[in-house]
Amino acid sequence: MPAEPVEPTRDRPLRRLGFLTIGLFDAADPGPGHTVTLEMIELGERLGFDSAWLRDRHLQHGISSPVAVLAAASQRTSRIDLGTAVIPLAWENPLRLAEDLATVDVLSGGRLNPGVSVGPPMAWDDVRDSLYPDTADVEDFGYGRVERLLAFVSGAQASTFSGTRGIEVFSDRVQPQLAGLRERLWYGGASLRSATWAGEHAMNLLTSSVLKWEGGEDEPEGGYDFAALQLAQIRAFRAAHPAGDDARVSQGLVVLPTDSATPAQREKYEAYAASRLERTRTPQGPAKMLFAPDLVGTSEELATQLRADVAFREVDEVAFALPFTFEPEDYVQILTDMATHLGPLLGWRPAA
Structure with a gap:
């Protein structure tokens, strides 16, 4: 990966503004936390945000079933896109997930944007016997799991039988089956390989504040450049994608405006x-994950910092991540400042 800063190939106004939340809740009383998440999505729609995204948290005090929560959100909103960033497919059966996604897409009127990723489940040794008691040693947690999901969403055969048995009619495809969902599927990639794979399979790319460092053991001269690494992955994705330079990429950083x-x-x-x-100073852990610094300041200060970020200048969609542990009033202030101050400074205009 490049050690020296790289210039972007384009510099466009921000076209789509979104936000991402984990949906934290109190284990002793989980209802209010889920309600806050739904109210945040409603607020996002009123403020003109283009998208709201939920992160997936299993066996934690964050949303464990984002698709279910987005089904509820679909009935409380009418315009804003609803996404997952991301569903780890190691916890899912692709056929069953395809049914859930298609159902919520129908309920939302075609607004669902599912983001997925692959790899073994987090804390695999702790959950393997509960998750896959009979098949843990043979489960495939690679890209094949995404390919199965893509196929089922696209209408591939899911059963060897279709027709009528008794008084019941059966389909050999996932139901409901409707056009458009396949084009709104995203892959959450952190490596050059993942970005390239997502492009080759005509998915959209979610790139976040955590990436895999692939530049060797020694620190590069000038230090680790997160933005240059992210830019390289975006370019690799678009080079592999049939849509080329127009392939969709959404960048997710932690950005906290302080205007109000x-x-x-x-x-x-x-x-x-x-x-x-x-x-953020060096790659972390055996996987060598590199983190982007969180950005805090006035919208004027943040806009200046973002415009200097070569990866940000390469995209026209973002889903800024909200901190996990803040209070509801903090989220209201942050989202309001994003929509009324930061977004317009970056060329964005709220949706009608």
Whole structure:
């Protein structure tokens, strides 16, 4: 991967603005947390956001079934796109997931944007006997799982029988089956290989604030350049995609505008970013994951920082990630400032 900064091939106004949340809740009383998430999505629609995305958290106090929550959100909204970023397919049966996605897409009027990823489940040794008690040693957690999902969503045969048995009619394809969902499937990629694979399979690409460092053991001269790494992956994706330079990429960074924040909120946001800064200096763990710094400041300051980011200048869609542990009033302030201050400074206009 490049060690030196790379210039972007284009620099366009921001066309689509979205946000991402984990949907944190209290284990002793989970209802209010889920309600807050739904209210945030409603607020996003009122503010003109183009998309709202839910992260997937299993055996934690965050949303474990984003598709179910988005089904509820589909009935409380009418315009905003609803996405998952991302569903780890190792926890899913692609055939059953295809049915769920198609159902929610119908309920939302064609607004679902499912994002998925592959790889073994997190804490695999702890959950394998519960998740796959009989087949753990033979489960395939690679790209084949995505290919099965893509096929079922696209109408591939899912059964050897179709027709009538008794008084019941059966289809050999996933039902409901409707056009458009396949084109709205996203892959959450963190490596050059994943980005290229997503492009080859005509998916959209979700790239976030966490990427895999693939540049060798030694620190490059000038330090680790997250934006240059992200730009290289975006270019590889588009080079492999049938749509080329027009293939859709959504960038997800943690961006916290402070225009209308109280002094206490600004202090909290700055402390949050500072507590996570050390992990951005070098790749982390055996997988060598590289993290982008969180951005905190006024919208004017943030716009300047983002315009200097070569990867940001290569995309025209974003889904800024909200911190997991903030209070509802913090999210309201952050989303409002994004929509009314930061977005317009980046060339974005709220949806009608």
